Amino acid sequence: MKQSILVITISRIMLPFVFLYGFYIILHGDLSPGGGFQGGAILATGFLLTYFIDDERRVDLNRLMRREKLLFLAILLTGSLSLITRGEPFTNFLSPDFPVEIRRIFFLLLNVLLSLKVALGLTAIVETFLEEGQG
Amino acid sequence: MIPIEEMMIPIFIGILIALAIAINLTNNHLTDVFLLSGFSLLAAFCYVLYQAPDVSLAEVAVGSAILPLIVIISISKHRSFVVLNLLPQNCTMELEALTLLQEFCDRYRLQLVLVSDLALDDVEFKVFRKRNIDLIIESHEYDICTFTGVTTSLMMNRLESRIQSYDHFEMKEIKEGEFIV
Structure with missing residues (x-):
């Protein structure tokens, strides 16, 4: 179906702001409301807008799923890093002696990984819908 | 003295209930989508009033974006337009109707799929899934061709405005899930 030129133009204008807001929510997730899931959902919204801009756009579903599984492994590994550095699993891998600004790195890392996983997962859901509809 | 935030909560919950009833009563898919996103936005506002900004952000991102x-991407990526053709073969009316439909499909970049008889359909469609018919063209009376479609489909409104300029074509709408064959 042909897209209206208004929809395409508005999507093009909105796209960078949606991504900016998503990254803002992810990077401030440990201090203010928001975090990995919410930011990831906003990133996925921005990514879905590209379906409006490009009519023929398709994403390889298998590649999406594989990246999502790899990110899940990365989240588990980040959690288990503390087993090496501090001797107990699933806590912050930096010891409590460091100041808060440095210990924050753990939460930032987890939030970024989680948000990417959520964004890929939501995009995979939409892609599955499209693949079903075109068969 | 009750703070003004707490006084607003019953009003918002009343609007939420009204919206939820309206979502159940509408038949149009596009109106449904708009009402649903409005519902999510109001619900998110209620979460903020109950001091849960985190949940509210998730509600806005998932429910109203x-x-x-x-839904809109799935509708806009619709590629084929399936028409069940029950007109007598090779008459001028069939030619005219098919030209109109082909022109309509070219305009919205759809692929016109013509099915003449459901019994002669492919094995794949008979056994594994049901053929989803968008439009049925038939003629019960001499000289009048009836276009029958589902009311909820967005295509039907556009097709209806195209058909109005012809006198011997008429539009008939049925509800979803209703059988006419």
Whole structure:
């Protein structure tokens, strides 16, 4: 179906702001409301807008799923890093002696990984819908 | 003295209930999407009033952005337009109707799929899934061709405005899930 030129133009204008807001929510997730899931959902919204801009756009579903599984492994590994550095699993891998600004790195890392996983997962859901509809 | 935030909560919950009833009563898919995203936005506002900004952000992102986008993208990526042709073969009326439909499909970049008889359909469609018919063209009376379609489909409104300029074509609408064959 042909897209209206208004929809395409508005999507093009909105796209960078949606991504900016998503990254803002992810990077401030440990201090203010928001975090990995919410930011990831906003990133996925921005990514879905590209379906409006490009009519023929398709994403390889298998590649999406594989990246999502790899990110899940990365989240588990980040959690288990503390087993090496501090001797107990699933806590912050930096010891409590460091100041808060440095210990924050753990939460930032987890939030970024989680948000990417959520964004890929939501995009995979939409892609599955499209693949079903075109068969 | 009750703070003004707490006084607003019953009003918002009343609007939420009204919206939820309206979502159940509408038949149009596009109106449904708009009402649903409005419902999510108001619900998110209620979460803020109950001091849960975190939940509210998730509600806004999923309920009023992702969900409508999924529905709208799925509709806009619709590629084929399946027409069940029950007109007598090779008459001028069939030719005229098919020309109109082909022109309509070219305009919205759809692929016109013509099915003449459901019994002669492919084995794949008979056994594994049901053929989803968008439009049925038939003629019960001499000289009048009836276009029958589902009311909820967005295509039907556009097709109806195209058909109005012809006198011997008429539009008939049925509800979803209703059988006429």
